[in-house]
Amino acid sequence: MVNKTTSDDPSTKNPFASSAATSVPIPSLYLVARYLPAQKTRRRLPSHPAGNRHLVADGEPPGPPAVASLPVTTMAADAKVYRATTSAPVNIAVVKYWGKRDTKLNLPTNSSLSVTLSQDDLRTLTTASCATTFGADSLTLNGELFDISGARTQACFRELRARRANLEAADPSLPRLSAMPLKIVSENNFPTAAGLASSAAGFAALVQAVAILYELPDSPSQLSLIARQGSGSACRSLFGGYVAWRMGSKPDGTDSMADLVAPASHWPEMRALILVVSAAKKGVSSTSGMQQTVATSGLFQRRISHVVPASMDRMEQAVRGKDFSTFAEVTMRESNSFHACCADTFPPIFYMNDVSKAAIRAVESINAQAGRTIAAYTFDAGPNCVIYYLNENAPAVLGAFSTVLGNVTGWKSSDSIDSVVKLDEATACALKDGVGRVIMTSGDGQKPPHAAAPTRGAVRPVAGWLRLLFEVFIPVGFPASVSSDYAAYQTYDSLQAFFSTINSLLANRALLEGLGVGDANSSATFAMILTVMKDATSRISTILFAHRFGLMIEADAKTYRFLADVLNDAAFFLELYSPFLGPYGKVVALCTGEAMRAICGVAAGASKAALSLHFARRDNLSELNAKEASQETAVGLIGLVAGSALVQLVQDRGAVLCLVIALVMAHLWMNYKGVRCVQLTTLNKQRASMIFACYRKQGVVPSPRQVAEEERILFWNNATTNAKGAPVCRVDFGKSYTDAMGPEGSRDKVVVVDGPMHTSFIHPYAAGRLGKIKILLWERAEAKHAILAWFMAAQRASAMDESMPHGYGGEEGARHRCEADKGRQESVKHPGARDEALWRQLEKRGWDLEAAALEPGDAARLCADLTGKQKAE
Numbered sequence: 001m002v003n004k005t006t007s008d009d010p011s012t013k014n015p016f017a018s019s020a021a022t023s024v025p026i027p028s029l030y031l032v033a034r035y036l037p038a039q040k041t042r043r044r045l046p047s048h049p050a051g052n053r054h055l056v057a058d059g060e061p062p063g064p065p066a067v068a069s070l071p072v073t074t075m076a077a078d079a080k081v082y083r084a085t086t087s088a089p090v091n092i093a094v095v096k097y098w099g100k101r102d103t104k105l106n107l108p109t110n111s112s113l114s115v116t117l118s119q120d121d122l123r124t125l126t127t128a129s130c131a132t133t134f135g136a137d138s139l140t141l142n143g144e145l146f147d148i149s150g151a152r153t154q155a156c157f158r159e160l161r162a163r164r165a166n167l168e169a170a171d172p173s174l175p176r177l178s179a180m181p182l183k184i185v186s187e188n189n190f191p192t193a194a195g196l197a198s199s200a201a202g203f204a205a206l207v208q209a210v211a212i213l214y215e216l217p218d219s220p221s222q223l224s225l226i227a228r229q230g231s232g233s234a235c236r237s238l239f240g241g242y243v244a245w246r247m248g249s250k251p252d253g254t255d256s257m258a259d260l261v262a263p264a265s266h267w268p269e270m271r272a273l274i275l276v277v278s279a280a281k282k283g284v285s286s287t288s289g290m291q292q293t294v295a296t297s298g299l300f301q302r303r304i305s306h307v308v309p310a311s312m313d314r315m316e317q318a319v320r321g322k323d324f325s326t327f328a329e330v331t332m333r334e335s336n337s338f339h340a341c342c343a344d345t346f347p348p349i350f351y352m353n354d355v356s357k358a359a360i361r362a363v364e365s366i367n368a369q370a371g372r373t374i375a376a377y378t379f380d381a382g383p384n385c386v387i388y389y390l391n392e393n394a395p396a397v398l399g400a401f402s403t404v405l406g407n408v409t410g411w412k413s414s415d416s417i418d419s420v421v422k423l424d425e426a427t428a429c430a431l432k433d434g435v436g437r438v439i440m441t442s443g444d445g446q447k448p449p450h451a452a453a454p455t456r457g458a459v460r461p462v463a464g465w466l467r468l469l470f471e472v473f474i475p476v477g478f479p480a481s482v483s484s485d486y487a488a489y490q491t492y493d494s495l496q497a498f499f500s501t502i503n504s505l506l507a508n509r510a511l512l513e514g515l516g517v518g519d520a521n522s523s524a525t526f527a528m529i530l531t532v533m534k535d536a537t538s539r540i541s542t543i544l545f546a547h548r549f550g551l552m553i554e555a556d557a558k559t560y561r562f563l564a565d566v567l568n569d570a571a572f573f574l575e576l577y578s579p580f581l582g583p584y585g586k587v588v589a590l591c592t593g594e595a596m597r598a599i600c601g602v603a604a605g606a607s608k609a610a611l612s613l614h615f616a617r618r619d620n621l622s623e624l625n626a627k628e629a630s631q632e633t634a635v636g637l638i639g640l641v642a643g644s645a646l647v648q649l650v651q652d653r654g655a656v657l658c659l660v661i662a663l664v665m666a667h668l669w670m671n672y673k674g675v676r677c678v679q680l681t682t683l684n685k686q687r688a689s690m691i692f693a694c695y696r697k698q699g700v701v702p703s704p705r706q707v708a709e710e711e712r713i714l715f716w717n718n719a720t721t722n723a724k725g726a727p728v729c730r731v732d733f734g735k736s737y738t739d740a741m742g743p744e745g746s747r748d749k750v751v752v753v754d755g756p757m758h759t760s761f762i763h764p765y766a767a768g769r770l771g772k773i774k775i776l777l778w779e780r781a782e783a784k785h786a787i788l789a790w791f792m793a794a795q796r797a798s799a800m801d802e803s804m805p806h807g808y809g810g811e812e813g814a815r816h817r818c819e820a821d822k823g824r825q826e827s828v829k830h831p832g833a834r835d836e837a838l839w840r841q842l843e844k845r846g847w848d849l850e851a852a853a854l855e856p857g858d859a860a861r862l863c864a865d866l867t868g869k870q871k872a873e
């Protein structure tokens with residue numbers, strides 16, 4: 001698969017050219033290989049809006065990751081720039097590599113084992129190019145030229161060139177890339193040389209990018225032999241998941257390579273929290289530090305002969321058996337053993353500082369309070385702490401740290417953060433002072449895209465195609481990068497798109513017939529007028545609907561998403577039957593159908609945007625939208641093929657009608673199932689009422705999933721019921737003071753009650769007529785106040801009946817409540833809107849208390865004037 005591009009091609013603009021600390025999700029469509037005419041690449045690329053600090057002399061920033069390059073046959077070899085891009089993950093060892101037995105070949109004194117971290121959060125992005133016109137080999141790292149004369153980089157270049165040269169010798173038609181100078185441009189989106197394994201991701205990406213460029217057929221293990229020579233730990237970054245580097249015993253190092261212990265999918269619950277204590281370059285590099293240890297530490301000898309072999313065995317078993325407690329114990333012991341050897345080096349090396357030690361104390365305290373090992377710390381050659389934990393323990397582990405480090409950057413959703421674990425004062429202070437940033441990530445690190453380039457005409461293995469399909473249609477980092485309801489919703493959404501495509505084919509045929517195609521009595525002028533009218537109706541409907549309902553869609557996204565398709569299907573029927581109507585009937589049917597479709601377009605677009613916002617968990621909204629479009633397009637294509645066959649087969653009107661009815665049913669059913677499984681966490685009127693009713697009855701807040709199961713998609717009855725279960729009141733937000741007070745004649749019956757940041761206007765209940773509570777929020781009220789006001793109104797309404805027409809809001813209600821409370825013990829008091837327990841549970845259950853979904857539309861606010869009276873704006 002070849003993409004011939006020029007620098008004018010937008011895809012050559014660097015989507016990643018941002019500051020080194022920025023974390024940008026990596027697109028997973030890796031099939032990009034580029035052959036650029038040299039004169040074109042010399043033109044500067046347009047500047048990146050965020051600044052082009054990473055653009056290099058000839059405008060070749062890293063582009064999107066790639067896996068394959070194919071030979072170019074149309075241009076003279078010396079007129080081209082060959083280029084490939086890839087990305088590689090960071091790995092953090094749980095059994096540490098420390099010490100070399102051969103410094104030239106980078107052969108270790110012990111085996112090691114690591115967890116590959118997610119590329120969504122930490123990655124190196126590298127572009128390798130070669131051209132005869134390049135002056136010499138070069139490496140630009142994070143925007144600056146980097147010295148590549150070192151033996152390790154040279155060893156990588158040499159090995160890679162030798163392998164390419166072998167390919168060229170076997171097939172003389174291949175361009176002689178091995179003879180061309182190499183230009184490497186690389187970016188790390190995390191601190192370099194600060195003990196966060198930048199050399200691992202850096203050399204893995206370099207080797208992989210050149211391997212792709214050279215189309216080397218080598219496996220990751222074979223490439224790990226080369227990456228190892230750049231930096232030992234880099235050999236493990238050529239794999240995702242849990243990876244061992246076997247030390248080997250051969251003097252030439254041909255058996256010192258990495259292999260996969262278990263893929264990330266084997267233990268996908270693994271998470272990592274990194275406390276960035278220092279992003280500065282460390283004082284003693286790993287390379288020199290480990291050799292000082294080898295030369296001077298007595299402890300080190302025991303480590304390599306006894307400690308590590310035992311650790312490797314235990315760790316491999318722990319990973320295979322998904323035994324976190326052993327995994328954690330070995331991880332922490334290993335980190336301690338490695339740093340003890342550093343301290344035993346003469347002169348001693350200290351990579352950890354007081355903040356690192358506070359992090360260790362924090363982890364110990366978390367484990368002690370949990371009563372079992374739920375977190376494990378480890379430190380590479382620097383003070384930054386990596387804490388491994390399982391997703392199920394995220395609340396306890398993250399909660400403990402977020403309580404003290406809540407103000408540093410890097411926290412993702414606070415959904416599951418619950419601070420049950422408390423850190424002692426001294427530990428908390430040390431962490432607060434010393435941790436500058438956190439990185440929340442997981443052990444689902446993807447390996448770099450595989451370099452084995454398919455030769456032309458070669459058959460891609462089935463697994464490869466499946467992976468490619470997965471990457472094209474599924475968001476990067478799935479399932480962690482999306483909410484848990486994403487997969488189910490998208491499945492139903494794709495199915496509904498399939499049925500809808502077939503339906504639209506049938507409707508289109510009817511539409512053409514409606515316009516007069518195949519009708520000898522119809523004229524082109526009639527068809528044109530009809531088209532113009534349809535178009536005008538569509539545009540006007542779009543504008544009117546967007547104006548009237550635009551603000552309401554987000555709060556009731558599920559309802560509007562479903563309604564959109566109901567309208568769409570109604571439009572199908574109108575179009576389908578338009579050919580049987582007279583000219584005026586046709587005009588009315590087709591224009592109405594068009595208006596419905598226009599409204600469907602606005603409602604579906606806006607509600608989909610709200611749903612995507614809910615699904616996106618890693619700032620990946622745009623990617624989700626793009627993937628959604630891809631999914632729908634692909635399903636639409638399949639639908640087109642199936643539909644075309646059906647349209648041919650089914651011509652009879654009766655059969656068409658039956659088919660359309662069946663398809664519409666299937667389409668609506670899929671839609672209904674789709675929206676049903678979405679577990680929105682915002683509190684709209686229905687969800688807020690359901691939650692509060694449940695809390696009042698049972699003292700517990702239901703989860704978003706439980707609410708989603710019960711929630712009405714259409715026809716929600718918004719009347720609040722009283723203790724006897726009779727509907728007594730409607731609660732709503734007032735549009736203005738006049739609206740809240742009601743008509744002049746009945747204002748004397750309205751009871752006005754102030755609450756926290758809101759005022760309720762209570763219109764009494766009477767037999768046969770529902771009461772009404774209108775809420776006006778005060779100026780500066782926030783989403784939480786709106787929710788509280790809603791709960792308080794529901795609570796007031798719950799006591800309404802003939803004897804208490806204003807519920808708890810009126811005098812009689814207040815008296816009643818006081819007496820009732822006096823007679824009751826504290827413990828049996830009815831749960832109420834202001835209970836701390838309610839708000840704690842709301843947060844714990846993951847409800848979003850910051851989103852203003854209760855007050856769709858233009859919200860009115862009360863503000864106090866100078867005389868102290870209140871008025872609505």
Ligand SMILES: Nc1ncnc2c1ncn2[C@@H]1O[C@H](COP(=O)(O)OP(=O)(O)OP(=O)(O)O)[C@@H](O)[C@H]1O
Nearest residue numbers: 124186193194195196197198199202285286380381
């Ligand atoms: N993107 C990159 N491309 C090529 N080389 C890189 C890249 N990033 C880092 N390196 C190399 O790795 C070196 C840093 O390695 P070093 O071992 O000192 O730190 P680290 O890997 O961040 O920490 P540790 O290995 O202790 O976890 C850099 O000086 C550079 O030579």
Ligand SMILES: C[C@@](O)(CCOP(=O)(O)OP(=O)(O)O)CC(=O)O
Nearest residue numbers: 093096097231232233286287380381
């Ligand atoms: C502490 C470590 O991170 C050491 C990493 O050392 P490097 O791989 O950076 O060393 P060189 O081979 O000299 O480049 C432990 C580990 O990753 O296993």
